[in-house]
Amino acid sequence: MYGSGILRGLGVTLKHFVNTYLDDIRWGFRRHIPDEAFPIRQGLDTRGVFTVEYPDEKLAMWERFRFIPFLVIENHDHPERPGHDWCTSCGICAKVCPPQCIWIVRGNDPETGRPVPEPQAFYIDIDICMNCGLCAEFCPFDAIKMDHDYELASYDRTSAHIFDKQRLSKEFRYWQSIAPTRAEEEAEARGGWEHKDVLKQKAKEAKAKEN
Amino acid sequence: MTEQVPTVETASATDSALSLLEEKFKNAVRRDDREGYDGLIVDPAKLVEVAAAVRDELGYDYLASAQAVDYLGAGDHLEMVYNLYRTTGGPGLALRAQTPRDTATLPSLVSVWPGADFQEREAWDLMGIRFEGHPNLQRILMWEGFHGHPLRKDWKEAYYEQDQKPFDSRWPDGNVWRSEEHNAYGKNVVYPEGFTLDGYEPVAEDAFYDEANLGVDIRPSDLDTDRIVVSLGPQHPSTHGVFRMIVTLNGETIERLQPVMGYLHRNHDKIGERNTFLQNMPFTDRLDYFCSLSNNFGYAVAVEKLMALGKRWEPPTYRAEVIRVLMAELTRILNHLVAIGFMLNDMGAYFTPLMYAIVERELILDFFEAVTGSRMMCNYFRFGGVAMDLPAQMHSTANLLNERVREFDTMQYLRELINERLPRAIDQTDDLLTTNEILTNRSIGVGVLTREQAIAHSAAGPVLRASGVPYDVRRADPYSIYPDLEFDVAVRDHGDIYDRYLVRVDEMRESVRILKQVLRLLGETEGQPFFSGRGGIYSPRVPAGEAYGRVENPKGELGFFVVSDGGQNPWRYHVRAPSFINLTALETMCKGHKVADVVTILGSIDIVLGELDR
Numbered sequence: 001m002y003g004s005g006i007l008r009g010l011g012v013t014l015k016h017f018v019n020t021y022l023d024d025i026r027w028g029f030r031r032h033i034p035d036e037a038f039p040i041r042q043g044l045d046t047r048g049v050f051t052v053e054y055p056d057e058k059l060a061m062w063e064r065f066r067f068i069p070f071l072v073i074e075n076h077d078h079p080e081r082p083g084h085d086w087c088t089s090c091g092i093c094a095k096v097c098p099p100q101c102i103w104i105v106r107g108n109d110p111e112t113g114r115p116v117p118e119p120q121a122f123y124i125d126i127d128i129c130m131n132c133g134l135c136a137e138f139c140p141f142d143a144i145k146m147d148h149d150y151e152l153a154s155y156d157r158t159s160a161h162i163f164d165k166q167r168l169s170k171e172f173r174y175w176q177s178i179a180p181t182r183a184e185e186e187a188e189a190r191g192g193w194e195h196k197d198v199l200k201q202k203a204k205e206a207k208a209k210e211n
Numbered sequence: 212m213t214e215q216v217p218t219v220e221t222a223s224a225t226d227s228a229l230s231l232l233e234e235k236f237k238n239a240v241r242r243d244d245r246e247g248y249d250g251l252i253v254d255p256a257k258l259v260e261v262a263a264a265v266r267d268e269l270g271y272d273y274l275a276s277a278q279a280v281d282y283l284g285a286g287d288h289l290e291m292v293y294n295l296y297r298t299t300g301g302p303g304l305a306l307r308a309q310t311p312r313d314t315a316t317l318p319s320l321v322s323v324w325p326g327a328d329f330q331e332r333e334a335w336d337l338m339g340i341r342f343e344g345h346p347n348l349q350r351i352l353m354w355e356g357f358h359g360h361p362l363r364k365d366w367k368e369a370y371y372e373q374d375q376k377p378f379d380s381r382w383p384d385g386n387v388w389r390s391e392e393h394n395a396y397g398k399n400v401v402y403p404e405g406f407t408l409d410g411y412e413p414v415a416e417d418a419f420y421d422e423a424n425l426g427v428d429i430r431p432s433d434l435d436t437d438r439i440v441v442s443l444g445p446q447h448p449s450t451h452g453v454f455r456m457i458v459t460l461n462g463e464t465i466e467r468l469q470p471v472m473g474y475l476h477r478n479h480d481k482i483g484e485r486n487t488f489l490q491n492m493p494f495t496d497r498l499d500y501f502c503s504l505s506n507n508f509g510y511a512v513a514v515e516k517l518m519a520l521g522k523r524w525e526p527p528t529y530r531a532e533v534i535r536v537l538m539a540e541l542t543r544i545l546n547h548l549v550a551i552g553f554m555l556n557d558m559g560a561y562f563t564p565l566m567y568a569i570v571e572r573e574l575i576l577d578f579f580e581a582v583t584g585s586r587m588m589c590n591y592f593r594f595g596g597v598a599m600d601l602p603a604q605m606h607s608t609a610n611l612l613n614e615r616v617r618e619f620d621t622m623q624y625l626r627e628l629i630n631e632r633l634p635r636a637i638d639q640t641d642d643l644l645t646t647n648e649i650l651t652n653r654s655i656g657v658g659v660l661t662r663e664q665a666i667a668h669s670a671a672g673p674v675l676r677a678s679g680v681p682y683d684v685r686r687a688d689p690y691s692i693y694p695d696l697e698f699d700v701a702v703r704d705h706g707d708i709y710d711r712y713l714v715r716v717d718e719m720r721e722s723v724r725i726l727k728q729v730l731r732l733l734g735e736t737e738g739q740p741f742f743s744g745r746g747g748i749y750s751p752r753v754p755a756g757e758a759y760g761r762v763e764n765p766k767g768e769l770g771f772f773v774v775s776d777g778g779q780n781p782w783r784y785h786v787r788a789p790s791f792i793n794l795t796a797l798e799t800m801c802k803g804h805k806v807a808d809v810v811t812i813l814g815s816i817d818i819v820l821g822e823l824d825r
Contacts, residue, residue, distance in 0.1 A: 005646030012643040013563060038615045042577075044627045050570050052615075060607040060614040062577075064599070066584040091382035096749040098490035100378050103385030115383070123387035132493035132590045137598060138749045146584065148610050162387055178610055181602070 016048075023048030033057075063179045066133040066146030068126050069093075071168045072175055074195070085169070086143035086195050088117035093135035093144050101128035102135065117197065122165040127157060141196050142186050148178045224302045225249055228269055236261055243307060247520050247756020247775075250292075250305030255317050258308050259344075262293070262323045271295035271304050273682070274324040274669050276759065276770045276787035277331065279338040281312070283364035285776070289315055289340055293327075294759045294770070294787075298666055298680055300687035305759070310340065312363075319345035326669025329795050337362040337480070352473035352824060356411060358401040361478055368481065375780045376485055438466070441806070445474055449557050449810040452820030456797075456809065463805045468798045472791075475824035483784030488514055488753055488775075491784065493590040495771075498786060499822040500587050501546045504538040504579070505764045507592035511535075512690050513760025513771035514594050514753060521754040525743035530736035531596035532692045537625075537729045538579075538591065539762070540722040544633055545575045546765035547673075547715040550817040551640060554712065557814035558653050564643060571636040574628060581605035581621070594751055596742030601733075622733070629726045637719045645716070654708035658800040658812035661706055668796035671789045672767025673714045674816055678706035684763040692732075698725050708815040718765075750779050766790055766817050786825055790818040 027037045041050065042059065052059055072086040094102040105121040108114065136146050147170075154160040176183045192199045225242065229251060232240045239257035243250045253261045265271045276294040286309075293306040310317050319342035320327045331342045332351040339360030342348055350357065359366050372378050380388075402408075444455035453474035459467040479498065483491050495510045496503035511527075518524045527535070549572055552565030576586040582601055583589040591598050605619040644650050660670065665678035675682055683700040685693040701717035703710035744751070755777035761770040767789025774783035793816050801809050 002648060005648050005651070009643045009647045012567075012639055016567070035615070039617045039619075042615070042617055043619065044574060044624065044632050046570070046574075050573065056613060058611055058614045060609040060611075060616045062581040062584075062605060062607050064582065064584040064602065065580060065607075089383070092749065094382040094385060095377040096487075096489070097377070097381075098486060098493050100376055100381055102381060103387040104382045105385055106383035121386070123385065125387065125389065130493055131585065131588065133584055134489070134493070134590070134749070138747060140747065151611065158389075162389070178608055180608065181604070181606060 020048035061148040067150045070147045070170045073169045075171045085118045089119035099128045101125045252307045278785040279334040280783045281364045316341045352476045358403045479825040496588040499819045502542045503589045505542045509762040509769040511592040516758035530739040533732045543722045543765045554814035557810045595744040600741045676702045677710035677714045679704040711815045788822040790823040
């Protein structure tokens with residue numbers, strides 16, 4: 001019969017229409033859905049409304065989510081090296097960066113002029129950064145990581161969008177809080193929760209003591 | 212398992228072609244004996260005849276890709292490479308023609324393969340090879356006021372810093388500077404001699420206006436109609452981005468149509484030559500931004516073909532290939548759902564089908580985001596595997612205000628998605644649309660592309676298969692683990708919009724079938740390595756040579772043509788974009804139809820401007 005195809009299609013839309021109300025009834029017609037409803041609405045069982053009312057409510061980012069990179073520093077209450085850079089200014093992130101948005105000034109000892117394993121300055125132009133995550137993937141010291149904070153809008157892009165070292169640095173415990181599983185995996189690969197160099201130093205000292 | 216033996220096969224294909232052609236053309240054809248290269252070098256004077264013989268006598272009827280390479284400093288010639296295949300399947304044949312850089316003229320092959328049309332225009336535009344006998348040799352991506360040919364090795368862009376990345380200014384004395392402040396318009400911007408911006412009128416349109424004889428009654432019939440020229444786009448919702456069609460109308464009937472593109476052109480190829488091999492990976496995400504994971508796949512296949520020429524090369528592990536296929540097939544479903552949604556949107560159904568598609572897409576994107584770190588710009592494939600294994604848990608933690616947390620078991624999520632959610636969504640699309648009379652009235656018999664036309668115009672993907680050609684790269688020239696998987700190639704016979712829609716629905720069902728097998732394989736390979744090489748190598752060695760890697764992208768054959776000189780960066784990097792080449796047949800499909808049909812026909816080709824303009 002002519003028109004039966006249209007009716008069949010309308011049946012599908014009607015089902016969606018009804019489902020939306022069923023969903024509302026189930027969760028009690030609240031404007032923002034309650035916490036317990038959230039994983040269900042934003043999961044595979046979702047039937048009705050699927051929207052998230054940003055900025056009143058936001059989706060938490062998956063652990064692996066990557067946005068503009070940040071630099072890992074020791075926690076400010078670290079007993080030996082509070083606020084110390086994990087970065088050794090080896091330059092691998094600057095070399096691997098596809099849009100070349102990382103600028104590093106290698107640190108030099110003011111007396112000897114020799115390179116020291118920490119950056120004197122570190123810049124990322126976040127307008128150029130393409131959030132690919134290669135810097136974090138290839139950093140041998142786990143010192144640069146991809147952030148979860150995507151709310152970076154500002155009024156002046158010419159001055160506010162070049163992040164310097166101070167703006168980029170975040171405590172190690174922040175990395176642990178946004179990506180607990182990965183932080184643990186990395187610590188396991190390094191052999192401890194400390195920085196790679198510290199661990200090496202400790203191993204050396206322990207060996208010296210044995211001898 | 213993936214046996215890397217295509218080199219042997221292509222060699223034999225080249226050999227048999229060579230023995231036949233040598234008999235006929237004597238010295239005009241010779242084997243390309245450079246290391247890492249394959250194929251035949253043809254004397255330009257005989258190119259058209261050889262091409263016709265290759266097509267008619269050897270059966271290489273499908274011109275997959277044609278691109279030019281500038282060998283500055285390595286022979287100082289320009290080389291046009293034609294990658295040819297048989298629509299019955301099997302390995303390909305590469306024809307080459309060389310021409311000196313200063314004169315740069317070659318005969319056009321549009322008479323043999325109409326599909327060479329846009330590709331030759333692109334080679335003229337970007338590489339400066341003049342094609343004699345081309346019906347409409349104009350710039351295609353750049354505008355007429357552009358000076359020079361940007362893909363030539365001695366051409367430098369406005370913000371030129373250095374030939375190759377990484378730039379020396381970044382480390383160890385990396386004091387930040389913003390290139391836009393250094394040269395706002397740049398010293399390198401040059402106009403052609405005698406060109407002034409005042410009174411500039413695009414050349415492309417002149418022909419249309421001359422022909423239209425505006426305001427004069429053309430054809431006395433029952434109803435007198437005028438010819439008018441209409442510019443559809445570039446700012447128009449139906450064009451899926453900044454894309455434009457100049458159409459000559461007789462009344463409301465299309466008489467001529469010319470696509471105008473390049474508004475989003477960023478010279479992806481040139482960027483690719485400045486980048487190292489690995490740095491190109493995230494850039495491929497930005498081509499067809501719906502299918503970033505299958506773009507990654509294509510590029511990885513191409514570079515891995517080159518790396519296989521070297522000694523120390525381990526092919527991707529089995530688990531890596533399983534994950535790759537999982538990603539590629541999820542991408543296919545996602546793309547087809549959205550493509551159907553947009554097509555219906557163009558047809559006037561407004562957003563209903565699209566919004567239903569987007570719910571499912573969102574669920575797939577959630578999975579992509581949890582695994583790769585990004586919804587659309589995934590950057591997940593590496594040469595020899597993938598960047599990370601699937602996580603055991605899809606886990607999120609709240610860090611900003613008002614954040615809502617979700618946690619799923621990854622395999623459980625995938626099982627539910629593949630076994631229940633996606634099949635249901637495809638059935639729903641079927642119920643909603645397939646028998647809908649408005650859809651069938653608008654699409655059956657509209658925009659027909661016959662089998663012969665489709666092959667000749669190098670159409671690919673659903674457009675080709677809807678015209679009755681069962682050509683799917685996954686079967687015709689297999690890669691990865693597709694030979695082990697059970698699935699059918701979706702094909703329909705009428706070549707109209709409706710069949711393209713049906714092919715997409717069929718393909719989604721086939722993808723679900725593949726995904727069910729992949730689920731089993733994922734379980735079997737649990738815990739196996741996902742990367743074959745040594746980790747931490749950001750600049751892998753790629754031996755000198757040339758490779759054309761192709762995959763079946765949802766939109767059609769996506770090819771990456773990569774030439775390496777043995778250094779850190781590709782010497783030439785070219786993308787065979789299905790969206791771009793499928794448009795070659797747009798005029799053929801649209802002629803004789805109404806204006807409203809053009810919009811639907813364009814929707815049924817399924818283009819993405821990021822890939823079209825590159």
